[in-house]
């Protein structure tokens with residue numbers, strides 16, 4: 170719960186920065202090893218979801234400390250405010266992350282809701298949802314009431330009536 | 337034992353490059369299987385009195401609407417489609433109809449379970465097949481018909497697709513990796529970005545992921561560090577290696593801040609040429625990036641997400657769907 174609250178704070182930070190409000194914390198043995206939020210607009214790279222940013226943080230952390238990357242991921246627990254999308258779920262599976270807790274489901278892109286990545290990657294994390302889902306959903310709703318300022322005009326219009334778009 | 341394996345690797349690419357140059361095969365689209373159309377067991381009732389037909393059809397539409405079979409004509413001569421057998425659990429069809437409305441009583445002379453087309457026909461060929469089971473509505477779609485004809489591209493277009501695929505293979509040879517993604521802006525016929533499979537250094541840097549980040553760099557963004565030619569964001573030495581090809585490199589430039597907002601957005605409108613079918617992560621990244629078309633040459637049996645394991649482009653709930661083509665080799 171405590172880590173999910175921190176992830177929610179990161180999601181709020183994303184909202185303030187006009188990004189899809191998703192936040193994420195990676196925990197290993199009860200200790201936080203990475204935290205990030207969605208940075209799609211900032212980087213103009215649509216794959217810079219909170220989870221991917223956290224993975225990069227862990228990788229450079231391993232590099233700095235000369236840790237074996239592959240082994241390091243194996244007992245990491247992920248707290249993310251929205252169900253990981255298909256891309257992030259596949260990424261977390263490929264890294265053999267131990268466990269993932271998420272806030273609200275992701276009806277548009279969810280790696281379990283929309284397409285079950287377990288069918289392709291049978292090994293890997295256990296997924297548990299509904300950890301503070303109302304708070305996570307509320308942030309998304311706030312975001313989609315506004316619009317994505319970096320999308321071209323036509324796309325902004327199209328997007329305004331969608332619920333969850335990125336992530 | 338190790339030695340021949342090592343030597344064989346570059347040769348495979350050379351073989352592929354050779355067949356790319358000599359082949360005359362058309363490319364084929366990868367979508368849902370359009371050849372075998374599913375059927376669904378459905379109750380069909382024979383109406384005793386011809387004069388009751390229009391009244392009963394009206395009543396059926398009201399009381400037993402079958403949304404998923406709206407592509408079927410409800411009546412064929414004196415027979416009407418009632419509902420899929422799965423609607424009627426343990427009851428008899430007579431009891432089920434009576435439960436729906438009293439007006440169905442004593443109308444039907446006999447019932448029969450018939451297999452009828454489960455999905456609306458999309459292609460002329462499917463329509464011809466479906467009609468044999470039950471009369472259908474059909475809205476011809478010229479674009480789709482062409483897409484499945486195997487002659488979607490002109491000879492000239494095919495040549496250009498093969499040339500961009502050649503860039504992918506040559507770059508893979510140059511980087512000495514198993515996969516490369518080449519992003520092309522078709523409006524200016526130019527290679528915008530290249531991404532190589534760099535997962536031996538970074539587990540997330542698959543070809544498509546790196547290519548998407550390199551596209552972001554052309555739009556004043558990007559998240560990963562790399563040494564690139566400042567002008568094109570493609571390795572200068574690689575550009576030199578590819579200089580004999582009849583291919584243009586470079587992206588549309590932003591002249592002003594305003595243009596930055598109306599200019600290229602992510603990979604919208606861009607085509608991506610990949611040596612190998614992308615994995616689930618990469619394929620979804622390309623959905624997020626809103627790529628227009630994905631071309632790939634080699635199937636990825638392990639976790640390919642455009643053909644081999646799943647077809648992400650057929651998942652209807654995704655907000656963006658690209659077209660996928662293969663058949664280069």
Ligand SMILES: [Zn+2]
Nearest residue numbers: 218254257336
């Ligand atoms: Zn994601």
Ligand SMILES: [Zn+2]
Nearest residue numbers: 542614615618
């Ligand atoms: Zn991949």
